[in-house]
Amino acid sequence: MPPPPELMEELVEEVLLRVPPDDPARLFAMVPAHLRPQPTVHCPTVRTEKTRPVKQISLYHCASVPQRNPLAAIAAGGVQRSSMPPPELLEENYEEILLRFPPDDHACLFRAALACKRWCRLISSARFRRRFRKFHRSPPLLGAIHCQRSDTRFWPASSSRPPYAVDRAGCYAIDARHGRILYYDPDFVVLDPVTGQEWRLSLPHPASM
């Protein structure tokens, strides 16, 4: 089994977005600590001296957007008209926009996370994940698995295919839930089709039980 690939936090975010609302803690615990999103650490725009504590709540507000009076921002936006570049929005405004990204095409949100660090941090935040799930009610559908005898094929539901959702010969898909697929090959293997992480469970042979 190859070593697990090194992941960006955005990709971890993609995984976590699919965590069902009824079991977030358990699934989050399955993500290795070094892969969990750590927004403050990866945030070069926030010049936080190590001595200054960054509270979780301020994380959301400590964007590179200069802090300003929201109502003043309206005036600034209102005065500038078409010939000017659009005024810079507040973090809250961007959040409202990103919330309305289509849940069924996960690549859209992924690309948005790559557009700038601030968005990456925003999309990775627990608050955004929670709101995105609540807003769209159900986690996005990645695709369908089709079993033919002992082979399984993955049919992506959107234009983009999760990188590790490949067709597997000699594997039988038993179940899929919480963004994971359970194969039998003849060990039980739990695969995350987005990150490629595998958990392999060797069961004792029936004769030895």
Add this chain to the structure above:
Amino acid sequence: MAAPESGDGNNGAARMVTLISSDNTRFEVEAAAASLSQTLQLTILDGGGGGGDGIPLPNVDSATLSKVLEYCIKHAPAAANGGAPNATAVDRAELERFDNEFVNIDQSVLYSLIMAAHNLEIEGLQSLVAKKVADMIKGKSPMEIRRTLGFPDPTPEEQAEMNAHMLEYGWAYE
């Protein structure tokens, strides 16, 4: 636009309130329409905005405010009916058509609107504009998103990082 009395318990002519934009333009509007703003609703419930007083909105300019009120006036009757129970399909289609045309505007106006809607707490308007901006950028590459939103060009380091991501995670760009 005359909002029909809809069993709110008000009597007589619809109550009017005055809103004053940052550039001192006065807008007289039905209280029901202005109350779509959660922020204004409190003031109006307290009896503010009537008579010659007016509610100053020192940071919303007249161009943005007139656009905001255009939305509020159109949506006030439906909101007074508590959403849609009594609304006919025709009414809903008409509102939808209005919404589609309403957001077919310059990007900087959209931005002013989303900020005003956020601060005045007009949920429907904020949702409408946010959806429009999301639709504008959802199919774009990270670089196109930056350009669309007027972000500054990435530094060479950021550019290199983006390129590396694109190579590594090509599936997101298919």
